[in-house]
Amino acid sequence: NAGVMQNPRHLVRRRGQEARLRCSPMKGHSHVYWYRQLPEEGLKFMVYLQKENIIDESGMPKERFSAEFPKEGPSILRIQQVVRGDSAAYFCASSPPSVAGLGEQFFGPGTRLTVL
Amino acid sequence: SQQGEEDPQALSIQEGENATMNCSYKTSINNLQWYRQNSGRGLVHLILIRSNEREKHSGRLRVTLDTSKKSSSLLITASRAADTASYFCATDNYGGSQGNLIFGKGTKLSVKP
Numbered sequence: 001n002a003g004v005m006q007n008p009r010h011l012v013r014r015r016g017q018e019a020r021l022r023c024s025p026m027k028g029h030s031h032v033y034w035y036r037q038l039p040e041e042g043l044k045f046m047v048y049l050q051k052e053n054i055i056d057e058s059g060m061p062k063e064r065f066s067a068e069f070p071k072e073g074p075s076i077l078r079i080q081q082v083v084r085g086d087s088a089a090y091f092c093a094s095s096p097p098s099v100a101g102l103g104e105q106f107f108g109p110g111t112r113l114t115v116l
Numbered sequence: 117s118q119q120g121e122e123d124p125q126a127l128s129i130q131e132g133e134n135a136t137m138n139c140s141y142k143t144s145i146n147n148l149q150w151y152r153q154n155s156g157r158g159l160v161h162l163i164l165i166r167s168n169e170r171e172k173h174s175g176r177l178r179v180t181l182d183t184s185k186k187s188s189s190l191l192i193t194a195s196r197a198a199d200t201a202s203y204f205c206a207t208d209n210y211g212g213s214q215g216n217l218i219f220g221k222g223t224k225l226s227v228k229p
Contacts, residue, residue, distance in 0.1 A: 004158075031215070033215065033216060033217075035217075035219075040221075041221055042204055042219035042220050042221045042222050043159070043204070043206075043217075043219045044219070045209075045216035045217065045218065048215030048216055055215050056215045056216060058216075059216065091158060091159070093159075102146055102147065102208055103147070103164060104149065104161045104164055105161070105217060106161070107151075107158040107159040107160070107161075108158055109157060109158045110157070110158050112156075
């Protein structure tokens with residue numbers, strides 16, 4: 001019974017390149033959440049998705065960031081034209097439909113993005 | 117905006133002692149959760165307490181919630197070196213999309229053997 005999977009675990013990009021972060025939720029979970037964590041900080045919500053639908057993207061920067069959760073395959077967080085300030089750990093979490101945002105979220109191990 | 121604020125920011129204790137961490141929040145909530153994060157790892161859910169509950173236990177963990185003071189505490193009894201981690205409280209986005217958790221900055225706990 002695999003948990004939330006994220007890949008890659010570490011990603012290095014040069015300024016101006018694109019970063020693609022992948023998240024496979026736990027089996028049976030159709031709700032996915034992305035969070036960003038800066039060093040010595042708590043997690044900051046970015047976006048909440050269900051299959052083929054963005055429910056809440058109020059935490060996403062207006063430019064360069066996008067997220068999707070297609071009918072088939074993992075959820076993708078895409079950062080275009082990365083800048084040094086995008087360096088952070090990005091965590092994905094999932095939950096079952098019965099819980100949605102009102103209960104426990106199961107977190108993946110995170111992707112640590114470093115922008116050179 | 118920051119919802120939960122943990123206190124203290126860092127706590128260092130000896131193995132066997134109890135550790136108490138506090139969390140304050142600003143708005144109404146449906147529930148409050150505590151998570152643990154080991155260095156460089158993802159978050160692990162510890163316990164969830166609903167707004168109509170005042171106290172909850174899970175093994176060596178005891179969580180209290182005071183909605184009138186908008187505060188919660190996490191007590192770890194008989195601490196072990198393996199409890200060394202950062203601990204975060206998180207509240208639901210009351211009145212919002214209900215999809216996201218709002219985290220505090222965490223308490224870094226160090227348990228010395």
